[in-house]
Amino acid sequence: MSHLLRFVFEPGFFASAPVHVAVVAGGVAAIVSGILGVFTVMRGQSYAGHAFADISVTGGSGSFLIGISPIWGFAGTSVLAAGIMDMIGIRRPRGRDLATGIVRGAGLGLAALFLYWDTTHTSTTGATITILFGSMFIISTSIIPVIVAFSLVALGIAAVLYRPLLLSSVSADLAFARGIPVRLTGVLCLVAIAVSVSLSALTIGTILSTALLVGPAATALRLTSKPGLAIAWSALIGLGATWLGILLAYDSFYWPPAKHGWPVSFFVVTLVFLFYLAAQLASSRRTRSERHAPAPAPGQGG
Amino acid sequence: MTERQPYVSSDEVLAVDGISVWLSGREILHDVRFSLRRGQFAGLIGSNGAGKTTLLRVILGLTAPTAGDVRIGGEPRARRSGGVGYVPQKIQLDPDMPLRARDLVGLGLDGHRFGIPLPSRSRRRLVEEMLRAVGAEKFGDARVGNLSGGEQQRVLIAHALISGPKLLLLDEPLANLDIRSEQEVVSLLARIAKEQQVAVLLSAHEINPLLPVMDRVVYLAAGRAASGTASEVVRTEVLSELYGHHVDVIRVHDRLLVVAGRADEPGAPVSHDDAAPVARAW
Numbered sequence: 001m002s003h004l005l006r007f008v009f010e011p012g013f014f015a016s017a018p019v020h021v022a023v024v025a026g027g028v029a030a031i032v033s034g035i036l037g038v039f040t041v042m043r044g045q046s047y048a049g050h051a052f053a054d055i056s057v058t059g060g061s062g063s064f065l066i067g068i069s070p071i072w073g074f075a076g077t078s079v080l081a082a083g084i085m086d087m088i089g090i091r092r093p094r095g096r097d098l099a100t101g102i103v104r105g106a107g108l109g110l111a112a113l114f115l116y117w118d119t120t121h122t123s124t125t126g127a128t129i130t131i132l133f134g135s136m137f138i139i140s141t142s143i144i145p146v147i148v149a150f151s152l153v154a155l156g157i158a159a160v161l162y163r164p165l166l167l168s169s170v171s172a173d174l175a176f177a178r179g180i181p182v183r184l185t186g187v188l189c190l191v192a193i194a195v196s197v198s199l200s201a202l203t204i205g206t207i208l209s210t211a212l213l214v215g216p217a218a219t220a221l222r223l224t225s226k227p228g229l230a231i232a233w234s235a236l237i238g239l240g241a242t243w244l245g246i247l248l249a250y251d252s253f254y255w256p257p258a259k260h261g262w263p264v265s266f267f268v269v270t271l272v273f274l275f276y277l278a279a280q281l282a283s284s285r286r287t288r289s290e291r292h293a294p295a296p297a298p299g300q301g302g
Numbered sequence: 303m304t305e306r307q308p309y310v311s312s313d314e315v316l317a318v319d320g321i322s323v324w325l326s327g328r329e330i331l332h333d334v335r336f337s338l339r340r341g342q343f344a345g346l347i348g349s350n351g352a353g354k355t356t357l358l359r360v361i362l363g364l365t366a367p368t369a370g371d372v373r374i375g376g377e378p379r380a381r382r383s384g385g386v387g388y389v390p391q392k393i394q395l396d397p398d399m400p401l402r403a404r405d406l407v408g409l410g411l412d413g414h415r416f417g418i419p420l421p422s423r424s425r426r427r428l429v430e431e432m433l434r435a436v437g438a439e440k441f442g443d444a445r446v447g448n449l450s451g452g453e454q455q456r457v458l459i460a461h462a463l464i465s466g467p468k469l470l471l472l473d474e475p476l477a478n479l480d481i482r483s484e485q486e487v488v489s490l491l492a493r494i495a496k497e498q499q500v501a502v503l504l505s506a507h508e509i510n511p512l513l514p515v516m517d518r519v520v521y522l523a524a525g526r527a528a529s530g531t532a533s534e535v536v537r538t539e540v541l542s543e544l545y546g547h548h549v550d551v552i553r554v555h556d557r558l559l560v561v562a563g564r565a566d567e568p569g570a571p572v573s574h575d576d577a578a579p580v581a582r583a584w
């Protein structure tokens with residue numbers, strides 16, 4: 001038994017301080033992304049979530065230039081982007097892609113400049129790697145309170161606006177008719193999504209944060225038709241992929257070719273994708289068997 | 303629950319008083335006036351672009367009128383006042399959306415509330431009752447996005463009714479329904495109007511499916527409205543006056559046909575869209 005445990009958890013896993021931080025920060029980011037991801041997918045705003053991830057590159061690279069933690073840059077730029085998207089008109093069906101595209105393009109232009117400065121002025125490529133692919137194992141413990149505070153903001157918005165957001169995802173007119181301030185709830189939801197993207201940008205990287213936002217949610221929608229349960233599943237799947245990813249990344253220090261360790265973000269994103277495939281397979285098999293079930297046609301028993 | 307108590311202080315549920323609406327420099331509605339009492343079933347009849355949706359949106363407070371006002375239950379319409387159920391013309395839902403019919407009906411009760419709902423037996427019972435009342439209990443657990451048009455219509459009606467409104471507005475609930483479902487929905491709404499003493503205002507292109515149950519008709523044409531009972535309004539003189547050119551109202555068996563005048567007549571409409579709604583021939 002202890003043999004098996006040692007096989008799964010390489011020596012020192014539970015004692016490692018970077019692992020502790022990664023488990024906490026990565027876990028929190030995964031839960032928040034999983035929950036906000038369900039709202040993102042239901043409201044058809046995956047593209048906006050993607051844009052927040054891209055725009056976080058701008059904020060992250062800017063943070064390195066002025067020497068603050070990238071989380072401030074991630075959150076600052078993506079929340080700002082949420083505001084601008086609303087102003088341009090993300091509520092209109094057509095305006096949605098337009099607003100997102102415009103803001104995303106402008107942000108990426110700046111990101112190109114900042115990343116260039118990061119590499120030329122600070123003469124390290126570490127900044128770029130950290131921004132793009134995350135820094136789960138090198139998060140400073142002093143950032144944990146910030147992570148927790150950001151999570152509370154995003155989850156607070158989701159919890160308070162749960163029902164109004166559900167109803168306005170069904171139809172803005174229905175929500176209006178019930179007296180819901182549709183625009184305000186929409187902006188707040190966008191801000192919560194932006195904050196959750198900034199958290200996962202910190203842990204698994206800006207480029208990959210979309211995977212943690214959309215992947216677990218898309219998987220959860222395959223598993224259940226109940227909105228509350230979908231949110232719980234999504235959080236659980238994100239958390240599972242992240243923790244398992246951390247474990248595999250730690251173990252991979254003992255793996256070939258270089259005995260150097262594989263990137264944790266790779267594991268997390270791959271696991272998210274595998275979970276999705278499994279759920280897709282299970283749900284298509286379920287619908288197929290449902291279709292075949294009520295067919296006890298007479299005279300069929302050859 | 304106070305929300306479900308029927309409205310008692312006066313009989314008049316809805317008063318539309320001299321409503322005019324200008325949108326993008328065009329007058330869409332001109333001096334529209336009518337009123338509805340408890341339990342009355344009214345059809346809002348007009349062809350495409352006649353202004354049915356606009357009028358319903360004004361009553362709901364989603365569109366501000368240029369002139370005139372709307373009173374609901376004798377009081378000026380407040381932006382957030384409850385008491386009005388609404389079934390919009392179309393909703394488009396992704397089948398992937400994890401929302402069951404019963405969830406949508408429940409949101410009709412407390413969708414505007416903040417926070418996460420606690421499981422409640424009385425809420426569940428109310429939802430179940432409502433699903434049964436509209437004949438939707440069989441697909442209560444199905445995803446809303448997977449329901450057929452007629453099934454979705456029933457669920458939306460339950461959503462609109464569950465908070466016990468005194469006024470129910472439906473925007474073309476009969477579009478996309480086959481004749482059977484059409485009759486079923488109409489008689490369901492008529493029954494609800496009588497049993498729950500709800501005033502129902504339902505927009506439609508066609509007057510005939512509503513004739514057997516309709517207490518009042520509000521006929522929209524050329525931005526103006528005529529209202530009264532069907533036999534008062536759907537007459538050659540009244541509708542010709544409303545359209546501003548001659549139309550004939552013809553009775554065939556139990557159906558009314560409204561036919562535009564001869565095409566060569568001055569002022570007669572050229573395209574079918576401008577013409578009066580012509581009854582379907584079944």
Ligand SMILES: Nc1ncnc2c1ncn2[C@@H]1O[C@H](COP(=O)(O)OP(=O)(O)OP(=O)(O)O)[C@@H](O)[C@H]1O
Pocket residue numbers: 325326330348349350351352353354355356357391
């Ligand atoms: N926001 C707007 N700005 C300008 N014109 C508008 C606006 N909304 C509606 N209209 C115009 O007002 C007229 C009435 O539209 P409305 O949607 O009320 O018609 P309707 O009777 O519901 O038609 P349908 O049967 O096709 O649903 C149309 O000519 C439409 O083009």
Ligand SMILES: [Mg+2]
Pocket residue numbers: 354355356391473
């Ligand atoms: Mg309409």
